[in-house]
Amino acid sequence: MLNKLSENELAIMMKIWELEQPIYFNDIVEAVSEYNWAESTVRNFLVRIIDKKYLEIEKEGRKNIYVPRVSKDYINTKSKGLIKDLYNNSIKNFIAEMYESQSIEYEDLIELKKYLDSKIESE
Secondary structure, eight states: OOOOOHHHHHHHHHHHHTTTOOHHHHHHHHGGGGGOOOOOHHHHHHHHHHTSSSSSEEEEEEEEEEEEOOOOOHHHHHHHHHHHHSSTTOHHHHHHHHHHSSSSSSHHHHHHHHHHHHHHHHH
């Protein structure tokens, strides 16, 4: 079992997974530029992610390429297990708890409702 990623580490992994290919350090820095992290901060997060076995480094000449060792499906599977174990396998209970604990805001619920409505209409 892999160690849990912090919120910031997960943000980096999500960007890497979105690209669906091995990635250079500078490309990672660019992909997470919205967070305004210094390069040293990104490098520190990457070291932790590598230590947790989500990424590995391959050499290409003098450059490092970061390669995911774990697919995004791993996170999806873990999320499903969490919902099953903690919320009686109920997405509704999960979302209700997130809202009641103020982990998501009203605007998030509105966005989710629009998304669900569009999925229901397309069925």
